[in-house]
Amino acid sequence: MSPEPHRKTRPMSRHRLHPLLILAMALFLALAGTLTAATKPAHAATGPAYVMGYFTESPNGLGSDYGLHLAVSTDGLQWTPLNQNNPVVTPTLGTGGLRDPFILRKQDGTFIVMATDLKGTDWSRQSQSIHVWESTDLRTFTNYHLLKLHSMATHSWAPEAYWDASRGQYGIIYSSVNSSGHNVIMVDYTTDFQTASGPQVFFDPGYDTIDGDLAVGVNGVNYLYFKNNSQGKLLGAKSTSLNPGSFTTFTSGISHGGTEAPIVVKSQTSNTWYLWGDTYTPNGVFYAWQTTDLSAGTWTPVDQRQYTQPLNSKHGTIQPITGTEYDNLVAHYGKPGWNRLKSYNFPDRYVRHADFVGRIDPYPFDPYTDSEWKLVPGLADSAGVSFQSVSFPTRYLRHANFQLELDVNDGTTTFAQDATFYRTAGLADSTWTSFRSYNYPTRYIRHSNYVLRIDPISTATDKSDATFSVGY
Structure with missing residues (x-):
């Protein structure tokens, strides 16, 4: 058939400013700290931003990769994979693969990246060590090594770290089976992520517990979200200290199907907190909940229209970054060539x-x-x-x-x-x-x-x- 008539719209004309005037305006705005998005590069963040670390799996394994992947976001909800959704660094020690990466901004402003030492889904592999990298900018990764956390005949799953100001040390929490016979959240202490103090039980609610994630020092309270591994639900515990054994559960179960890998992150532009969960039924779907009162322990599902996870992403970690860090990551790795x-x-x-x-x-x-x-x-x-x-x-x-x-x-x-x-x-x-x-x-x-x-x-x-x- 011949095409029906159609109209094309012409772009509005724009008046051109003298180049010196443009430069003067840009310098003024930069000095005032109010450089607008219109004068920034097309990829630029307009303010605070976020980075997510993850590994990838897809239903039939075509998209599975056990290296560190990164994505960025300007709102913490819509994510842009970097490096064409390929890994930015891949382990070469241990099993040669990672799961459950975690990114921590240290007290000096640089980053530590940690991850489970496991390639694939052979849960019988028992690694007492975790992968560790240092990075100043998440564009280069140095001092890669394995950090041994214990000598027990069990694993070290889903490591995360936090600063314990009362001890002047970092705590590393992770899931392991101890004398109780089920998974608990363990803790080791370190000052340099080169050596660790040895394991203590950080949290044991009396049932199989994995995937701990901390929000530290929120109005004087510390919050620990974790997976009840028997029920496939996320739960929250809280404590006014970071001492091992001090946390008590205060929420009911949160899930969408079988849910694991909680991530608790606060918006940098509002009083909203987000809780992310990674489902394993169906495999690898992220769901999000929100609250404006972390102490209440009640969460409302976020409309799926509002967020999009990185393609094939599994068990992520989210770290706030600056707009400049966002720009540098996008400039270095590039956005996907597809949509x-x-x-x-x-x-x-x-x-x-x-x-x-x-x-x-x-x-x-x-x-x-x-x-x-x-x-x-x-x-x-x-x-x-x-x-x-x-x-x-x-x-x-x-x-x-x-x-x-x-x-x-x-x-x-x-x-x-x-x-x-x-x-x-x-x-x-x-x-x-x-x-x-x-x-x-x-x-x-x-x-x-x-x-x-x-x-x-x-x-x-x-x-x-x-x-x-x-x-x-």
Whole structure:
């Protein structure tokens, strides 16, 4: 069919300022500490930011990698993987792999990275040591070594560290089986992360307990979140000291399916605290809860529209960083060369191709690259976009009989037009994105029974079906 008429909008004209005036304005704003996002590089943070460390696993193992991965965020909710979601450093000692990384900013402002010494899921491996790196900027990693925490015939899982001002030492907490016969949270003390004092029981509620995460010194109280390993739920304990044995449980169980690996982190711009949990049913899905009163121990689920975890991420750690540190990390590692598209009304589902048909499916899945797209200049109009598959680079999403398929670009005008779309403000939410067909400009990409097609949009449901988040 011949394309229906469509209109193109022209960008608004902009007046040019004299270069010396621009420089003077920038210097003034920099001195005032108020340099705006408009004058920063495109990747720049507008204020405080966050870094996440993690390893990766996917359902069939295609995305599994047991090195340290990093992602960054400007709000602590939407995450951008660095280094194309490849590891930034990989262990060479012990098992040659890591799980459960943790990033600590030390008292001197530099970083310590620790992790479980385990490659894969052979839980019978019993490593008494953990991986340790030092870093000034999370771009270079030095003094890599194994740190032995104990001599028991058991493991050292999910290490985390904190500063204990009363001792003038760092505490390293981790999960191990002691004489009780079940996992407890142990603690070793260190000043240099080269040697450790030897294990003490830090917390034992009387049942199998792993994955401890601390929030220290919050209005004079310390909070420990952990996994009840028997029930697959997260619980919180608290104490006015950091002494071993001083914590008592004060919350009910928090979970979404089987949940582990709690991360407690405070927003740098509000009084909101977030609790992240990593599920193992289904595998590797992060869920988030929030509260403005950590002492209450009650958490409200965060709408999944508000957050997006890094692709294939497992058992993460979140550390606040500065805007400058964010900029330096992005400049060093780069953002992904691909995007993922999340559904607005089914935010657990992402746009992918399966058997060369466009659809939305629940995350996670393999091949995970079926959900990765290069949004390239439109084949029929560079002002639009076309969706090039990462899995099949010669193929693009195009409509045929109004359904979206992944087809090889045959170089024809018809194919180029069928595979070109214009980005617009989201029809259900203007902060999201909708995609209007180039050659059927009254139709938009939407999902129907989870299959993608182009349709005219009229109802509220239609608008929700046609709205997506373009992220990573």
